[in-house]
Each structure stands twice: as structure tokens, then as C-alpha cells.
Amino acid sequence: MRVLEGEKVTKYFGGLAAVSEVDFYVEQGEILGLIGPNGAGKTTLFNLISAALVPKPGTIKFKGVNITGFKPYKICRMGVARTFQTAKIFANLSVFENVKVGSFFGTGTSVSAAESARVAQEQLEFVGLAGVSRVPARDLTLSHQKRLEVARALATQPELLLLDEMMAGLNQTEVAESMELIKRIRAKGITIVMIEHVMKAIMNVCDRIIVLHHGKKIAEGTPTEIVNSPTVIEVYLGEKSDAGS
Amino acid sequence: MEDLMVGINLLAILYISWFVDWALKQKKSKAWLFSGLVLIMLAVLITLPYYGPTYSYIMLTGILMYLILTVSWSIFSGPTGYISLAPAAFFGVGIYTSAILGKEFPVLIVVLFGGLLSVALAAFVGAITLRLRGIYFIVFTFGLVLLIISVLLWYEIKFTGTRGRFIVAAENDMIYYIMLGIMVLLFITGYLIKRSKYGLALQTIGQNEEAAAHMGINVNAVKIAVFAITSIFMGMAGAIMAMRWTYLDPYSAFDVFRSFLPVLMAIFGGMKRFYGPVLGAVILAFLEEKLLTEFPYYYKLSFGIVLILVIIYLPDGLVGLVEKFTRRIQGVKRAGA
Numbered sequence: 261m262r263v264l265e266g267e268k269v270t271k272y273f274g275g276l277a278a279v280s281e282v283d284f285y286v287e288q289g290e291i292l293g294l295i296g297p298n299g300a301g302k303t304t305l306f307n308l309i310s311a312a313l314v315p316k317p318g319t320i321k322f323k324g325v326n327i328t329g330f331k332p333y334k335i336c337r338m339g340v341a342r343t344f345q346t347a348k349i350f351a352n353l354s355v356f357e358n359v360k361v362g363s364f365f366g367t368g369t370s371v372s373a374a375e376s377a378r379v380a381q382e383q384l385e386f387v388g389l390a391g392v393s394r395v396p397a398r399d400l401t402l403s404h405q406k407r408l409e410v411a412r413a414l415a416t417q418p419e420l421l422l423l424d425e426m427m428a429g430l431n432q433t434e435v436a437e438s439m440e441l442i443k444r445i446r447a448k449g450i451t452i453v454m455i456e457h458v459m460k461a462i463m464n465v466c467d468r469i470i471v472l473h474h475g476k477k478i479a480e481g482t483p484t485e486i487v488n489s490p491t492v493i494e495v496y497l498g499e500k501s502d503a504g505s
Numbered sequence: 506m507e508d509l510m511v512g513i514n515l516l517a518i519l520y521i522s523w524f525v526d527w528a529l530k531q532k533k534s535k536a537w538l539f540s541g542l543v544l545i546m547l548a549v550l551i552t553l554p555y556y557g558p559t560y561s562y563i564m565l566t567g568i569l570m571y572l573i574l575t576v577s578w579s580i581f582s583g584p585t586g587y588i589s590l591a592p593a594a595f596f597g598v599g600i601y602t603s604a605i606l607g608k609e610f611p612v613l614i615v616v617l618f619g620g621l622l623s624v625a626l627a628a629f630v631g632a633i634t635l636r637l638r639g640i641y642f643i644v645f646t647f648g649l650v651l652l653i654i655s656v657l658l659w660y661e662i663k664f665t666g667t668r669g670r671f672i673v674a675a676e677n678d679m680i681y682y683i684m685l686g687i688m689v690l691l692f693i694t695g696y697l698i699k700r701s702k703y704g705l706a707l708q709t710i711g712q713n714e715e716a717a718a719h720m721g722i723n724v725n726a727v728k729i730a731v732f733a734i735t736s737i738f739m740g741m742a743g744a745i746m747a748m749r750w751t752y753l754d755p756y757s758a759f760d761v762f763r764s765f766l767p768v769l770m771a772i773f774g775g776m777k778r779f780y781g782p783v784l785g786a787v788i789l790a791f792l793e794e795k796l797l798t799e800f801p802y803y804y805k806l807s808f809g810i811v812l813i814l815v816i817i818y819l820p821d822g823l824v825g826l827v828e829k830f831t832r833r834i835q836g837v838k839r840a841g842a
Binding site for chain 2: 310312331332333335336337341342344348349350351352353357360361362364365366367368373412416
């Protein structure tokens with residue numbers, strides 16, 4: 261079943277097409293990678309899916325329902341959660357309170373304070389931050405802040421999770437930990453779309469990859485297909501003739 | 506003598522606000538533990554007209570007016586960081602409600618109506634401006650006060666022919682009691698908002714509004730609702746205060762200083778804790794009452810100096826100072842044990 265479907269999704273900033281007529285779909289339970297050079301429109305596409313921006317023209321469907329033009333809070337309550345490229349934590353709240361915001365407001369049903377606290381605790385344990393739950397979020401390291409964002413997103417009980425460059429700026433060990441975390445999230449039955457520049461991670465965890473370039477979809481396929489695609493190699497490394505000269 | 510009476514009653518108010526702050530921090534609501542003392546403090550305040558000289562509760566009414574403006578301002582603007590300069594507008598709406606309805610209706614109805622009209626104005630203004638952030642929001646809310654003054658002046662001169670209006674006066678003790686009632690309602694409302702999930706939502710809006718929206722918070726609805734709810738107290742305070750002043754025109758009813766002073770008092774007191782704005786309002790309003798009569802030319806100057814010193818040396822206001830002090834005492838205790 262397709263959890264998410266986009267049809268001719270387009271977004272202009274002034275005269276520039278940040279995302280141009282991109283068709284995409286996400287199958288239930290898969291991990292979809294979204295790659296492309298800087299400025300390719302990956303984060304814009306995330307913003308369109310999570311309703312921070314509205315596509316014009318184009319439609320986006322979540323579980324068959326047309327969600328184009330919905331407000332972000334509604335998208336979240338329907339079951340789409342996201343993290344941000346630059347961690348957007350609630351800096352002065354404690355780690356625990358950050359996650360509690362997700363379980364309190366994001367689930368779409370009315371949740372008691374005790375229940376939301378229980379869910380928050382559970383998610384903190386899941387991502388391995390239970391030990392620092394009382395610490396103000398601003399005191400966390402970058403890698404922990406990114407984990408906190410994941411915990412906060414998971415606390416909203418999503419069916420689809422959008423991860424925006426979760427591994428940027430992390431060291432080798434932290435990248436390995438993150439890859440393992442993503443696999444554990446999928447094991448819970450949550451579908452994942454991830455933007456990533458760390459190729460090792462993309463190749464390792466993704467079932468399918470979409471490549472964006474200048475706002476257009478230029479390739480789509482399994483990791484093996486993508487690494488062997490001449491178009492993708494050209495975009496990332498330049499044409500063969502350039503390399504020689 | 507009056508000063509002593511006023512001082513005792515101000516301490517009673519401070520105690521009550523400290524108690525609200527304390528109750529907010531309790532995991533399970535054990536508020537009844539201390540409620541005996543709160544009732545005694547309320548009794549001290551309620552009986553003031555019986556044992557204190559008239560001037561003492563007139564003065565306290567003036568201080569309560571600033572306290573209500575400051576606390577209701579800080580419930581919304583404190584956590585969200587949306588600095589509203591509209592308190593004078595909501596307060597003035599209350600005053601004009603009093604001027605127009607005061608002759609025909611009982612005092613309580615007029616006060617309630619003043620509050621509700623403020624809510625209507627705040628909801629309308631909030632709906633169109635709360636998507637503006639930072640300086641734009643500040644300027645717009647300030648412009649609102651000036652806009653109302655101009656429209657009122659135009660209306661009064663064109664249709665009534667006179668600039669000002671007389672307001673039916675009320676007894677001083679009646680004004681005091683209603684002001685006190687508004688304060689109690691405000692404290693209860695503040696407690697309930699901060700205690701509820703919307704208190705948490707307000708904080709997330711102040712720290713990262715975009716993330717808050719993506720976490721399922723309907724940020725616009727929360728902002729507009731709390732902005733409107735807190736303005737009811739400003740409108741009610743204006744409606745009752747008008748009955749003491751008896752004559753008003755658009756300039757004095759929408760005095761822009763009633764927009765600036767709540768901000769100043771809240772910053773002076775510190776907005777991290779519930780009692781902070783109360784402390785700031787009580788001290789500065791008391792000083793204003795004293796300095797206005799004794800040094801009429803220096804008091805605004807001294808306010809400016811105080812504000813500059815506080816921003817430089819006490820970024821968290823008096824609350825920061827109090828917390829530093831208590832931490833030091835606790836540190837000494839621990840070191841001694």
C-alpha cells in the first residue's frame with residue numbers, strides 16, 4: 261500500500277522552481293532515501309509534505325486522503341512526523357518536556373498528562389536519552405539533539421517519519437548508532453523518508469532512493485541501480501570528458 | 506501609617522503570588538496544605554477598608570491596577586516572546602465601556618462588559634497580527650493604541666461635539682473590592698493556564714514556533730485564545746478604574762504609558778516565575794505613587810535608570826536575584842551539614 265503519494269508537486273520561490281513537477285510515492289514500511297546536491301530541493305520537498313509550504317501546483321495524498329493545503333499541526337496529528345536539518349529543539353525546556361510536547365499534542369486524540377509522560381519516557385528510552393531526561397535541551401550535544409528530535413517525532417505516534425539530515429555533523433560512531441536507530445524505527449512498522457548526504461548510511465539502510473537535481477527528479481531505484489546510474493554519476497561527479505581535461 | 510498598612514497588604518499579595526508559584530511546581534496538587542494562610546492573606550486584603558485609612562486602599566487600588574496589567578501581560582508575552590504594546594488599548598476599551606454604559610447599568614455588569622469588549626478586540630487584533638513576529642508585532646500593537654485614539658477623537662468631535670466624557674463615580678471601597686476580585690480571578694486563570702497543556706504550548710511557541718506547529722500544536726489558535734483571554738482582565742480593570750477618575754478623554758483613557766509600564770514592571774520583576782511580574786509591579790507601582798507626589802519631575806527619570814540597570818545587571822530581573830540568593834543560602838546549609 262502507498263502511504264504517501266505526490267503528483268506533479270511543484271514549488272516556486274519567485275521565478276525559481278525549487279521543486280518542479282516531482283511525482284513520488286512511498287510504500288508502507290519502506291525506507292526511502294532522498295538525495296541530491298545542495299540546493300536540489302530536498303528540504304523544500306520535506307516542507308511540502310509536512311505542510312510548512314503548500315505545493316502550487318500539485319497534490320499530496322497521505323493514505324489516500326488529499327492533504328494539500330492542510331495546516332502543519334493537522335498533518336502531524338494525522339500521522340506524519342518530521343525532524344529538521346538544523347535541530348529545532350525547545351532549548352529551555354528539559355529533554356523530557358521536549359518529548360512530552362510530541363505525545364501531548366501530536367497524536368490526534370486527547371491524551372492525559374500521565375499518559376503523555378509515559379509515552380515520552382518510553383521514547384526517551386528507545387533513542388537512548390533516558391539518562392539525560394532532566395537536562396535542559398540546550399545543553400545536549402548535536403548528536404543528542406538530533407536524537408531528541410527523533411524521540412519527539414516518535415512521541416506523536418507517526419505512521420510516516422521524515423528525517424532531514426539526521427547524520428550531518430556526526431562522527432563515525434554516531435553515524436553507525438543512527439543507522440541502527442533507523443532500522444529499529446522501521447522494525448516498529450513506521451515508514452521512513454530520509455534526506456541524507458552520508459552515502460554509506462543511504463546505501464546501507466534505504467530500500468529505494470530518489471535523486472533530485474535542480475528541483476527535478478532525475479533518477480529513482482534501488483541503491484545499486486542508483487550508484488550505477490550514469491545520470492546520477494554525472495550530476496555528482498561531472499561528465500566523463502570533464503574529468504579527463 | 507498609611508504606608509505601613511499598604512506595605513502589609515502588598516506583602517499579603519506577594520505571599521499569594523508566591524503561593525501560586527509554589528503550587529505550580531507541585532507534582533500532585535497539594536494546594537490545600539497552605540490554603541489556610543492564603544485565606545488569611547485574603548482576609549487581610551478584604552478587611553483593609555475597615556481598619557485602614559481611606560488613602561491606604563485608594564493607593565492599593567492604583568497599585569493593583571498596574572499589577573493586573575503586568576501579570577495579564579506576562580501570562581501571554583512572557584513565555585511566547587510576543588511583546589504586546591496593546592495593554593493601553595484593552596484598558597482604554599474598559600474605560601470607554603464605563604463612560605458609555607455607566608449611567609444605565611450596575612457596576613458589575615459594566616465591568617464584565619468592559620472585559621468582554623476587550624476580549625473581542627484582542628481576538629480580532631490577534632487573528633490579524635499574531636502571525637507577525639518580533640518587531641512587526643510590537644509596532645502593530647503600539648499602532649493600535651494610537652489608531653484608537655485618533656478614531657475616537659474624530660468620532661467625539663464630529664458626533665458628540667465634546668472631546669471628553671464624564672463617568673458616573675463609584676465608592677472607593679467598591680472600586681477596591683472589584684479590583685481585588687479581578688486580581689484573584691487573574692491569579693486563578695494564570696495558574697490554570699500555566700498548569701494546563703496550553704502553558705507548555707505557549708513555551709514551545711516562544712522557543713521554536715515552527716517546531717511547535719509540526720508537533721501538532723495549533724499555534725495560531727493557542728496564541729489568539731490566550732492573548733484574548735488575558736485581555737479580559739485589562740478591560741475589566743479599565744472599566745472599574747474609570748469610575749475613580751470620573752472625567753476622561755481619548756488621550757488619558759489610552760495613555761501609552763499603560764502599554765510601556767507593564768513591560769517595564771514585568772522585566773524588572775523577572776518573568777521566569779509567577780511571582781516575578783507581581784513583585785516588579787508592586788515595587789514600581791508603589792514607588793510611582795510615592796515619587797509622583799513627592800518628586801513629580803524625577804520619577805520617570807528614575808524609572809528609566811532602574812530599567813537600564815536591571816537589563817544590564819539583572820537579566821532575569823528580581824526573580825534572578827532571589828533565586829541566586831536562595832541558592833547561596835542552600836549552598837551554605839549543605840556545606841555546613
